Amino acid sequence: MNLLGETKDAISRSGHSTDDVRFVGSRDGELGIPWSQAEPVLDIDYDEGYGGQEIAADLVVVFTDGGFLRREEYDGSEWWEYEPPFRGPETQKPFKLVKLTSYRTRLLVEINYPMEATEE
Structure with a gap:
């Protein structure tokens, strides 16, 4: 190549x-x-x-x-x-946790806002 x-x-x-x-x-x-x-x-x-x-x-x-x-x-x-270029939203939610809490929580939102992350 x-x-x-x-x-x-x-x-x-x-x-x-x-x-x-x-x-x-x-x-x-x-x-x-x-x-x-x-x-x-x-x-x-x-x-x-x-x-x-x-x-x-x-x-x-x-x-x-x-x-x-x-x-x-x-x-x-x-x-x-x-x-691609990073283009974040105008406003973001705060967070305090970064460590995985289980094998199922991989994303920042899942760790900090578990109820919201499972809602669809």
């Missing part, structure tokens, strides 16, 4: 173009280069199939709208996954 081609395809599938790329770099933002410099860096072939992961796990493509592509991996198979 060619990483540059895969990345361009993932950018397109996310509804963006390379003009929308703010930077390519590390997920923590410490390392980053503009798309024009990233193209030759990404123009490499790698084995995306099962086995060992070959591409840096923290590599991201960040868009100007706040969305980004992140690397995902399962048993050495790797791919891009799109993460």
Whole structure:
């Protein structure tokens, strides 16, 4: 698999173009280069199939709208996954608990508002 081609395809599938790329770099933002410099860096072939992961796990493509592509991996198979920009509601409910209370409570709302989480 060619990483540059895969990345361009993932950018397109996310509804963006390379003009929308703010930077390519590390997920923590410490390392980053503009798309024009990233193209030759990404123009490499790698084995995306099962086995060992070959591409840096923290590599991201960040868009100007706040969305980004992140690397995902399962048993050495790797791919891009799109993460849309975070757009929360105007108001939020407060919470005080973050620890799971049972095997059935996985979400913050289930832990803090169990009655509301089960209502449908």
